[in-house]
Amino acid sequence: MESPFTYILITLFFSSILLSIIFFMTWQTMGKQKYALMFSLSFLASTVLWANSLFKSLFLSHELYWMIGCSVSMLSVVLGTWGHCLRTNTKIHPATLLGIGVFGMMLTYYFTYISPHLGLRMSLYLYVDVLLLMITSVVIIKHRTKSRPAEIGASLMHFIFAMCILVAASIALSQGKEMDVELIKLYAIVNFTALPAAYVGMSVFVIYMLASDLAEEMKLLAMTDPLTDCFNRRGFYSHAKQKLLELQKQPQHACLIYWDIDKFKAINDQFGHAGGDQVLISITQLIKQHIKKDDLIGRMGGEEFVILIERSNYQEAINVAERLRAMINQTPIVYCGQQISVTASFGVVELSNQDIPIEQAIDLADSALYQAKSSGRNKVVFSELSSR
Numbered sequence: 001m002e003s004p005f006t007y008i009l010i011t012l013f014f015s016s017i018l019l020s021i022i023f024f025m026t027w028q029t030m031g032k033q034k035y036a037l038m039f040s041l042s043f044l045a046s047t048v049l050w051a052n053s054l055f056k057s058l059f060l061s062h063e064l065y066w067m068i069g070c071s072v073s074m075l076s077v078v079l080g081t082w083g084h085c086l087r088t089n090t091k092i093h094p095a096t097l098l099g100i101g102v103f104g105m106m107l108t109y110y111f112t113y114i115s116p117h118l119g120l121r122m123s124l125y126l127y128v129d130v131l132l133l134m135i136t137s138v139v140i141i142k143h144r145t146k147s148r149p150a151e152i153g154a155s156l157m158h159f160i161f162a163m164c165i166l167v168a169a170s171i172a173l174s175q176g177k178e179m180d181v182e183l184i185k186l187y188a189i190v191n192f193t194a195l196p197a198a199y200v201g202m203s204v205f206v207i208y209m210l211a212s213d214l215a216e217e218m219k220l221l222a223m224t225d226p227l228t229d230c231f232n233r234r235g236f237y238s239h240a241k242q243k244l245l246e247l248q249k250q251p252q253h254a255c256l257i258y259w260d261i262d263k264f265k266a267i268n269d270q271f272g273h274a275g276g277d278q279v280l281i282s283i284t285q286l287i288k289q290h291i292k293k294d295d296l297i298g299r300m301g302g303e304e305f306v307i308l309i310e311r312s313n314y315q316e317a318i319n320v321a322e323r324l325r326a327m328i329n330q331t332p333i334v335y336c337g338q339q340i341s342v343t344a345s346f347g348v349v350e351l352s353n354q355d356i357p358i359e360q361a362i363d364l365a366d367s368a369l370y371q372a373k374s375s376g377r378n379k380v381v382f383s384e385l386s387s388r
């Protein structure tokens, strides 16, 4: 009958192979994101680590077995950390991570072959693993101001995994230079109970995190207009409602601007549908350059757009519409070597301190836009308070 530790190693071996395959498939299906490949390679390295432990008796030299085990353990953690840095665009150079890993291995080599010290040999590379896992935990949680549940879970699991390794490393270190049978038993218990549980938990949360990335990407696609890259109607309504709720707590002034390109049908007729599309793309790009990053722009359909802006005073907010109108009027769009002159009409409604739903505000701004159109186009019309 084999020791229970052997069965745990076999389970870990197969779990790692499966995780490596899952992340490899994720890499293939999720647009070849480099971080998914890093995670796959990281679990492949773990597979080698567990296989190394399973076939320990085949090694002629225990030191060689130990050095291979430490190296793949370190490689696995370095690749995982590197993957998380790539996913979050964290500016830690891969050479720094590799350098930390190589430094840990050099110390292990020194205390294995040059100046043998069992405690240091068994613990130093684990302390380096702890450092890298803690970096990963911070990198995941610092990625965005409001982390998603999957990210909080993944960060926490990396922290717990790091703590389990820290305990194992400290037990190993307290042996000192020579082996202490009682401490080795304790080390084995931590190594084969808490560590596998934390390892599996951490891996599951990383999968959950990538699934939540995908869900977020899908949600964004469902809310984005593919031609102009602005929000579509659904995306605009959803974000505008959220923004108006936030705005109620701040002393900011908000305006809703409904605008529409003038005589767009004539542009399509003269320059073709592709020319019309280019006008839509160029004009929205131009507008985005002249509004703030936090302002919301959405395409309501055809050549109709809406912008929700907030400024510290109302006059500043309403000036934006006039500035945008003048800018469109003065900037011809270049299409296939030809210049297309474009104008647009604007309807503006003030939202601050007016407890009106976004749908009603859009209707009011649309009425103001209609007035701008019927009174000659290339104009900004403000919705009168009395008209509400």
Ligand SMILES: Nc1nc2c(ncn2[C@@H]2O[C@H](COP(=O)(O)OP(=O)(O)OP(=O)(O)O)[C@@H](O)[C@H]2O)c(=O)[nH]1
Binding pocket: 227, 260, 261, 262, 263, 264, 265, 266, 268, 272, 273, 274, 275, 276, 277, 280, 301, 302, 303, 373, 377
């Ligand atoms: N190229 C292009 N044309 C579009 C798109 N969506 C809608 N259109 C066209 O936009 C034109 C809108 O025409 P109208 O609603 O008559 O408005 P207009 O010609 O701009 O006239 P006014 O708004 O009154 O100034 C139609 O010819 C639609 O076919 C699109 O995605 N691309």
